[in-house]
Amino acid sequence: MSEISAEYDGVMGTIALGSSPTWEHEVDALAQLLEGRRFSVLTGAGVSTDSGIPDYRGQGASRRTPMSIDQFRSDVVYRKRYWAGSHRGWFTFASALPNVGHRAIAALEQSHFINGVVTQNVDGLHRRAGSAHVVDLHGSLDRVVCLDCGQRYDRTALAVRLSRDNPWLDNVRDVALAPDGDVDVTEFDDVVIPECEVCGGVLKPDVVFFGEVVPFRVYSAATSIVRKSDALVVAGSSLMVNSGFRLVDQARRARIPVVIINRGMTKADAVADLRIDAGTSEVLNALALRLGATDVAEDIE
Numbered sequence: 001m002s003e004i005s006a007e008y009d010g011v012m013g014t015i016a017l018g019s020s021p022t023w024e025h026e027v028d029a030l031a032q033l034l035e036g037r038r039f040s041v042l043t044g045a046g047v048s049t050d051s052g053i054p055d056y057r058g059q060g061a062s063r064r065t066p067m068s069i070d071q072f073r074s075d076v077v078y079r080k081r082y083w084a085g086s087h088r089g090w091f092t093f094a095s096a097l098p099n100v101g102h103r104a105i106a107a108l109e110q111s112h113f114i115n116g117v118v119t120q121n122v123d124g125l126h127r128r129a130g131s132a133h134v135v136d137l138h139g140s141l142d143r144v145v146c147l148d149c150g151q152r153y154d155r156t157a158l159a160v161r162l163s164r165d166n167p168w169l170d171n172v173r174d175v176a177l178a179p180d181g182d183v184d185v186t187e188f189d190d191v192v193i194p195e196c197e198v199c200g201g202v203l204k205p206d207v208v209f210f211g212e213v214v215p216f217r218v219y220s221a222a223t224s225i226v227r228k229s230d231a232l233v234v235a236g237s238s239l240m241v242n243s244g245f246r247l248v249d250q251a252r253r254a255r256i257p258v259v260i261i262n263r264g265m266t267k268a269d270a271v272a273d274l275r276i277d278a279g280t281s282e283v284l285n286a287l288a289l290r291l292g293a294t295d296v297a298e299d300i301e
Ligand SMILES: [Zn+2]
Pocket: 146, 147, 148, 149, 150, 151, 196, 197, 198, 199, 200, 201, 202
């Protein structure tokens, strides 16, 4: 997934235009466009910023070099660095709560406006907000998989092992998270990294690393959601990652409307039928209210 580097290298770093004063009027146009259609939603890091998880434009994110799957697989030093940073960030990451935007999406699904959510995020917040049909395009940080035998582990259980073996890593609060849940660490030589309890193999979080491709079955689940919808709404993504952009391309080829809700420019602005430059929480909440998905939306905030 070489395209992830585009979000790390700070290309979008200076583009943060803030809310457009006209977005409330644009929600009317959005509601009008989506009325009577079942639509799918593609979400990115911008949807989770209101839950305290920074996006790729966040402070510090741009200077980090993503670890590649080859480095992780072949070199124990990289694995030590990964698990040290990831474990330090885990408690903060795992305690993030769904925000208004996640809940509006769940309400729209429960009211049959949305037929499915494809997310580039690895935080699991759509499911926790109540969305039922979610494809984790880049995996989920709450699962761990053995690269050698395929055995899967729950991350919370693995965190217990990591804490037991590395008590000095533990209980760091108020850490500066990266979107992938990591924290920058400089000391990791002494980290005892977890091994597979079945075969002693290399454990990896069940997320797509730099240099990996989205698994075929995951990608086809995503394309299937888009194929069955009458419109595609992109929320909180600059679409710099190709796996996301290709879904927009699929929607275009199917001649269904594409809507983008994002602060700042995106790679698909030129082909969008409607573009709202504003935060996803407020726009999605307003959309849910306009379309009458009020059961959840009304107790928001
Ligand atoms: Zn194994």
